[in-house]
Amino acid sequence: MAFLGNTVRGWGGTQAAGREIRSEDLPAITRGASLTRGLGRSYGDSSLPAPDVSSIPGSALANRILSFDAGAGVLRAEAGLTIGEIQRLFLPRKWSFPVLPGTQFVTLGGAVAADIHGKNHHVDGTIGSHVRALTLRTADDSVVESSREENEDIFRATLGGMGLTGHVLEVEVALKRIPSPWIWAESERVPNLDEFIRSLAEAARDWPYTVGWMDALAQGGDLGRGILMRGRWAEPAEAPVHPPRPKPRVTVPFRLPGWTLNSFSMRAFNALYFRRHPNRTKRGIVHPESFFHPLDAVRHWNRVYGRRGFTQHQCVLPETESPGATRRYLEALARGRLGSFLCVIKDCGPEGEGLLSFPRPGISIAVDLPMRSRTQEIIDELNERVLAEGGRIYLAKDALSRREHFQAMEGRLDAFRIIRKRWDPAGRLKSAQSVRLLGDPV
Amino acid sequence: MRVVALGATRGMGRSLTRLMAERGDRLFLLGRDPEELAKAARDLEIRAGNDLQIGSAHCDLEDPDGFTGALDRAAATLGGLDGVIVTAGIFATQEALEQDPAAARRLLEVDFVRTVEFCEEARRRLLTGGGGTLCVFSSVAGERGRKPVVLYGAAKAGLTRYLEGLDHKFRGQGLVTVCVKPGFVRTGMTAGLSAPPFAGEPDAVARQVLSAIDRGTPVIYVPGAWRWIMLMIRSLPRAVMRRVGF
Numbered sequence: 001m002a003f004l005g006n007t008v009r010g011w012g013g014t015q016a017a018g019r020e021i022r023s024e025d026l027p028a029i030t031r032g033a034s035l036t037r038g039l040g041r042s043y044g045d046s047s048l049p050a051p052d053v054s055s056i057p058g059s060a061l062a063n064r065i066l067s068f069d070a071g072a073g074v075l076r077a078e079a080g081l082t083i084g085e086i087q088r089l090f091l092p093r094k095w096s097f098p099v100l101p102g103t104q105f106v107t108l109g110g111a112v113a114a115d116i117h118g119k120n121h122h123v124d125g126t127i128g129s130h131v132r133a134l135t136l137r138t139a140d141d142s143v144v145e146s147s148r149e150e151n152e153d154i155f156r157a158t159l160g161g162m163g164l165t166g167h168v169l170e171v172e173v174a175l176k177r178i179p180s181p182w183i184w185a186e187s188e189r190v191p192n193l194d195e196f197i198r199s200l201a202e203a204a205r206d207w208p209y210t211v212g213w214m215d216a217l218a219q220g221g222d223l224g225r226g227i228l229m230r231g232r233w234a235e236p237a238e239a240p241v242h243p244p245r246p247k248p249r250v251t252v253p254f255r256l257p258g259w260t261l262n263s264f265s266m267r268a269f270n271a272l273y274f275r276r277h278p279n280r281t282k283r284g285i286v287h288p289e290s291f292f293h294p295l296d297a298v299r300h301w302n303r304v305y306g307r308r309g310f311t312q313h314q315c316v317l318p319e320t321e322s323p324g325a326t327r328r329y330l331e332a333l334a335r336g337r338l339g340s341f342l343c344v345i346k347d348c349g350p351e352g353e354g355l356l357s358f359p360r361p362g363i364s365i366a367v368d369l370p371m372r373s374r375t376q377e378i379i380d381e382l383n384e385r386v387l388a389e390g391g392r393i394y395l396a397k398d399a400l401s402r403r404e405h406f407q408a409m410e411g412r413l414d415a416f417r418i419i420r421k422r423w424d425p426a427g428r429l430k431s432a433q434s435v436r437l438l439g440d441p442v
Numbered sequence: 443m444r445v446v447a448l449g450a451t452r453g454m455g456r457s458l459t460r461l462m463a464e465r466g467d468r469l470f471l472l473g474r475d476p477e478e479l480a481k482a483a484r485d486l487e488i489r490a491g492n493d494l495q496i497g498s499a500h501c502d503l504e505d506p507d508g509f510t511g512a513l514d515r516a517a518a519t520l521g522g523l524d525g526v527i528v529t530a531g532i533f534a535t536q537e538a539l540e541q542d543p544a545a546a547r548r549l550l551e552v553d554f555v556r557t558v559e560f561c562e563e564a565r566r567r568l569l570t571g572g573g574g575t576l577c578v579f580s581s582v583a584g585e586r587g588r589k590p591v592v593l594y595g596a597a598k599a600g601l602t603r604y605l606e607g608l609d610h611k612f613r614g615q616g617l618v619t620v621c622v623k624p625g626f627v628r629t630g631m632t633a634g635l636s637a638p639p640f641a642g643e644p645d646a647v648a649r650q651v652l653s654a655i656d657r658g659t660p661v662i663y664v665p666g667a668w669r670w671i672m673l674m675i676r677s678l679p680r681a682v683m684r685r686v687g688f
Contacts, residue, residue, distance in 0.1 A: 006636070023630035024452040061452075061630060061644070064485040089464075089489055 008048050008056060011041050011302050013309020013371065014399045016048035016432050019055045026062035026078060030137045030167040033057045035431045037163075038080065038107030042114065043312045044399025046162050048432035052442040057167070059109050065089075066170065073175040074132060079109030079168045084296075091181035091288065092243035096233070098130040098176040100292040102344070109168035114396035115160030115354040117364075119209035119231070119292070122349040126357055128159035130174050136166035139424035143169065157419040159354030162395050164429050164438075165420060180239035183209075183291040185231040188281040189274065193224025193327055197319060197363060200347045203230040209291070215270040216333060216343035216367055217263075223330060226345070227277050231291050239285060247289045251299040258306035261370055263339040305370055311399040313382050314366035316348055316359055317391035325389040326363045332385045333367060336378035340367040355416045358394040366397065376400050383409075395433065406437045413438075443575075444523055446516035448472040448501055448560065449530025451482040453629035454579065454622075457648035458527065463490040470516040472501035473530070503530055503556040504548075509563045517567065525575040525655065526564040528557060533631050539593045546593050553597035558604050565608060565617060573616020577655050578605055582625045582663065585672045588688055609660045618658040622651050625668030640667040 009015045020037065023029045030036055036057045037047035049056040059080035066076040073095050075086070084104030086097050100118045101111070110116075112134065115126045124130070133147040134155060144166070146155035157165045190196045196212055203210040207230040214226035295301055302310070317325035326345075333340065344366045348359040369375055383405040386393060392409045393401055407413060417438075420429075430440040443462070450459040451473050459469055463486040471486075473479045479498035486496050497519040501512035517523050531553050539546040561578060568574035583591040584598030591598075605621040613619070626632060626641040642665035654662040663669035675688070 019634070019636075021633045022628060023633045024456070025630060029633070055634075061628075064481055065488045066481065066484065068488045089491070093491060 008037070009040065010044050010047060010399065012043035012311045012399055013302065013305065013307075014043075014045050014048065014311075016045065016051070018049040018053060020058040021055050022058040022061050024061045026057070026059055026080065026167075026169055027137065027143065029057035030169070031141055033167065034429055035163050036079070036109065036167045038110035038113075039082065039105050041103055041105055041110065042396040043310075044397065045432035045436065046114070046396055046398070047110075050430045050432055050435045050440065050442055053430075059107055059168075062169075063107075073177060074172060075175055076133075076170060076172040077108060078170055079112075080107050081171075082107055083111065084293075086175075087288070088246060090175060091178075094178050094181065095175040096178045096181075096288075098124055098174065099127040102293060103296055104289070104293045105296065108171040108173070109163075112159060112168050112171055113161065113163040114394075115352060115357040116396075117348070117359045119211045119229075119346065121359055121364075122204045122210065122347055123208050124176075125349060126160070126352040126354065126359060127173070128352045128354045128357060130176075131159065131171060132174060133172040134158055134168055135170035137169055138166040139426065139428045147172075153419045154423050156353055157355045157416055157423075159352065160357035161355065161416070162433065163431060164434050165423060166429065178233040180234045180236045181243050181288060182234040182239035183231045183286050183288050184234040184238060184284070185229060185286045185291050186281055186283045187227055187229045187277065189277055189279060190224075190226055190228050192221060193330065196224050196226060196228065196345060197324075197326065197347075199228050200345070200363075203228065204347055206230075208232050210346070212345040213273070214343040214345050214365075215274050216330065216340040217267045217270050218274075219334060223327070223334075225274060226343075227274065229291075231286075234285055244287045244289070247287060247297055249297055249299050252301055252303040255303045255306050258308055258370075261305060261339075263337070266339040308371040310368055310370045311375060311379070312366055312368050312397040313379060314358075314364065314394040314397045315382070315386045315391050316362045316364040316394075317386065317389045318360075318362040319347075325391065326365060328389070329365060329382065329385050332381055333378075336369075336374070336381060338369055338372060338374060338378055340369055343367045355412055355419065356395070356410070358392065358396075360392065362391060364394075366394075380405070395437070398433070398437075401437065403437050403439055443467040443525050444470075444520040445525040445527060446470045446472060446513065446520070446523060446564075447527040447529065448503075449528065451475070451478040453529065453631055454624065454627060454644045454647050454651070455527065455529030456482065457644040458529070458651055459486055460489055461648050461652050463487075463496070466490070466492065468494065468520050469496050470520055471496065471498040472512050472516065473498070474500070474502045476500060503552045503560065506556055506559045509560050513563055513567060522571055523564075523567055523574060525577065526561075526568065527655075528560060528564075528576075528578045531557065531579065533594060535635075536590050536592055536594070549593060550597050553594065554600045557601055561604070561608070565612065568617055569612065569615055573618070575618045575620060575655055575658065576605075576608070577620040577622065577651065579622045579624060580605065582623045582668050582672050585623070586675050586678075586683070588675070588683070589686075590688065606660075613660075619660055620651075620654050620658070621661045622654070623661065623663045623668065623672075625663065625665060625671065627664070640665060640671065 062078040062080040483496040581598040583595035609619040
């Protein structure tokens with residue numbers, strides 16, 4: 001019998017030697033540890049142990065709900081509770097997790113570490129602005145309460161701090177009151193990039209949830225064509241009376257051969273996806289999972305990228321003039337000629353309070369890139385572009401960025417380092433990613 | 443269903459009681475650690491969301507004198523018992539047990555003698571009340587004498603046979619015995635062990651077990667693939683079992 005389990009992987013397939021130790025007793029397994037991981041849905045090496053570390057605690061089994069204030073909607077739970085579980089339990093009671101990322105398979109601890117954002121970033125900000133308090137195991141192994149009132153420095157550094165300031169043990173977060181657990185959604189084709197940016201801004205004025213899917217392979221006048229989606233929680237009168245049932249899932253049973261996704265098949269998929277949408281606005285009630293987490297319908301969808309896996313480049317670019325930063329970015333992407341299966345575009349609101357929180361005002365673009373020999377080069381070029389535009393990258397997606405690029409983009413790094421030094425003078429907390437990007441010693 | 447669960451603060455028991463609480467079953471928790479019991483009960487209450495309180499009481503498999511009192515409290519709180527679930531038990535690697543006779547004795551006692559004593563107490567109550575379901579977690583480790591689980595497997599083999607006997611003797615009187623045989627399931631109990639292929643997750647396992655409880659299935663392998671894996675392992679000749687590592 002072949003025994004597995006001595007590698008830890010990110011969602012995109014980046015791997016590190018080491019073993020994940022999961023237990024219901026998160027305080028016990030985090031003692032003396034350098035990093036905790038949740039469900040490993042970050043794409044690159046954010047949730048991987050540093051090269052000199054052989055095991056990593058996993059929070060997924062530490063998933064008890066500790067308290068829920070049914071009047072104010074404030075939930076306190078252990079860090080391994082997932083967003084999907086919260087939605088399953090609380091949507092029927094007309095409460096929603098306030099910030100929903102592209103997948104529901106995210107733990108509370110992971111959500112805090114990446115300071116996740118969602119389709120409502122332009123109105124509701126990142127998850128950090130809804131988090132009331134965190135219980136952390138800090139580098140000296142003590143357990144510390146933190147909030148805006150207590151140990152505020154480590155609270156802010158932990159929001160978006162990628163687990164490098166302490167192990168998140170418990171999270172207290174305010175859920176959002178909703179009129180019904182269903183979504184009223186509208187979607188329409190958008191012919192090109194300028195129109196896309198304009199219509200995102202227009203939709204942002206009236207809609208709490210907006211996002212765009214873009215055909216990153218279309219060229220010339222079609223550059224930036226795609227589908228704009230906007231939505232809001234449905235009013236009781238327009239929604240079905242019964243709560244949504246969990247959606248059935250299909251599974252990609254094994255890693256597909258590496259050639260399945262090539263520039264031809266991706267181009268065909270993107271064109272088909274664009275043309276399948278009718279040339280008018282689609283409107284109606286949709287299941288919240290289909291609206292917020294469409295890819296969750298396919299378990300292990302990362303396997304379509306084969307053994308070599310994939311990465312994602314997600315950045316946010318200040319968009320001030322037209323044709324602006326986003327166009328230059330897409331042109332740089334097209335020059336890479338690697339193809340992208342999926343490109344998601346979203347306008348961001350104001351920057352959050354997390355010290356390394358990703359979003360800032362501008363346009364966020366996320367492109368999936370298969371891992372090939374040229375991928376590093378393309379990421380480097382894209383990062384040069386991001387740097388030139390004054391943008392930044394999202395660490396939860398990153399596997400390949402270079403230290404010098406990241407540090408040049410991240411003006412807030414010194415403030416983060418000061419707080420890290422204060423709470424972890426010996427430098428015990430680190431990840432494979434922090435070794436790569438922050439230069440943590442091994 | 444009015445159900446008392448021993449050892450449900452963690453692992454598969456936690457997952458199973460969550461499913462039961464969410465569908466409206468009335469639960470009472472037994473376990474060793476009062477703080478863990480209180481947290482587990484609170485978690486179940488919030489998940490159930492039906493304003494029903496979930497009681498708990500101290501009960502330790504190493505303290506058989508406490509069994510009667512604990513089950514009394516459960517029955518009194520729930521107003522009777524329709525089911526008893528036992529997921530409690532201890533595990534240690536064969537190497538650790540070989541080096542520590544005291545730990546080996548403790549494991550054999552807890553996983554076999556004390557568990558059977560608890561089940562006997564539960565059986566008497568269920569039969570007195572006209573019948574009910576006794577769902578006990580044994581293990582695939584009891585299916586064949588195997589190198590990594592010589593002692594643990596022996597205790598679980600004994601437990602499995604006991605449950606089989608109960609089923610044969612008392613099913614006609616309304617006692618439904620469900621013997622759950624988990625293969626490798628990723629819980630805190632197996633933390634740090636290398637997961638073999640077909641390892642299961644506690645939530646998925648709990649769904650299978652709940653369906654076995656509802657149907658009164660006497661024996662269930664979880665995840666299901668372990669039924670066929672164990673069929674194969676049971677049919678291997680001794681000469682092969684002496685050579686292989688599992």
